[in-house]
Amino acid sequence: MTTDQKSKIVLVTGGSRGIGKSIALNAAKRGIGVILTYNGNPEKGMAVADEINANGGKAVALKWDAADVSSFDSFADQVQQILKREWNRTHFDYLVNNAGIAQRMLIKDTTEAIFDELVNVNFKSVFFLTQKLLPLVADGGHIINVSSGLARFAFPGVAVYGAIKAGIEALTRYFAKEYADRRIRVNTVAPGAIDTEFGGGKGDEAHRQQIASMIALGRLGDADDIGLFVASLLSEDSRFVNAQRIEVGGGIFI
Numbered sequence: 001m002t003t004d005q006k007s008k009i010v011l012v013t014g015g016s017r018g019i020g021k022s023i024a025l026n027a028a029k030r031g032i033g034v035i036l037t038y039n040g041n042p043e044k045g046m047a048v049a050d051e052i053n054a055n056g057g058k059a060v061a062l063k064w065d066a067a068d069v070s071s072f073d074s075f076a077d078q079v080q081q082i083l084k085r086e087w088n089r090t091h092f093d094y095l096v097n098n099a100g101i102a103q104r105m106l107i108k109d110t111t112e113a114i115f116d117e118l119v120n121v122n123f124k125s126v127f128f129l130t131q132k133l134l135p136l137v138a139d140g141g142h143i144i145n146v147s148s149g150l151a152r153f154a155f156p157g158v159a160v161y162g163a164i165k166a167g168i169e170a171l172t173r174y175f176a177k178e179y180a181d182r183r184i185r186v187n188t189v190a191p192g193a194i195d196t197e198f199g200g201g202k203g204d205e206a207h208r209q210q211i212a213s214m215i216a217l218g219r220l221g222d223a224d225d226i227g228l229f230v231a232s233l234l235s236e237d238s239r240f241v242n243a244q245r246i247e248v249g250g251g252i253f254i
Helices: 018-029 042-054 069-087 112-136 159-178 205-212 223-233
Strands: 009-012 033-038 059-063 092-097 137-146 185-191 245-248
Touching (some): 009 069, 018 033, 018 223, 033 042, 033 069, 059 069, 069 112, 112 137, 112 159, 137 223, 159 185
Parallel strands (some): 009 092, 033 059
């Protein structure tokens, strides 16, 4: 690990599985303290924190519901208490907005209720959680918003999700602009076709091979392809990277 990472702390939303779990584990391997969130499955969230703690790191798992904006103030208070109790700190260094839900539905079948749920969890929560937590982010910190390759290319059935992720990428630039006086960097990482359970997976083997054939490296990505890269951004090695969209997709549709 680099010396600048030894006393750092990251908060990863949706850290109980998939990409979020990989981010949390790989950050911990670099000596970064981890606060991770879970929602529907506390056992998985606690298991990730236990794994980090058992391997010499330090992690705490907290419940957080991305759909309930009214709870964000109390969540921020809880984070503040955890920082003081576990690290004797008043601020953390890195925020990774990873939590989200997927959509697999054609435009003609998308109801207002489904639309609103996708917007609330994938966009509104990122805006307001970041707003609420920014007083706890150390000056010179780094915020990473997880987007999607679907903000750049299109497949049927993911219109709302892809459009929201394009919005997240624009929002990233605005946060970077407004918090530049605190030297807080804000970047987007956009996974390509990643082989996780998120959104129900990538279909049958024929469909998986079809997608893999569209990728220059010839395979679907896995959670660690993203987790390793995001963890690598959580250091001074990326100190002059700001307001950028970085796609991690093996060269899909190039």
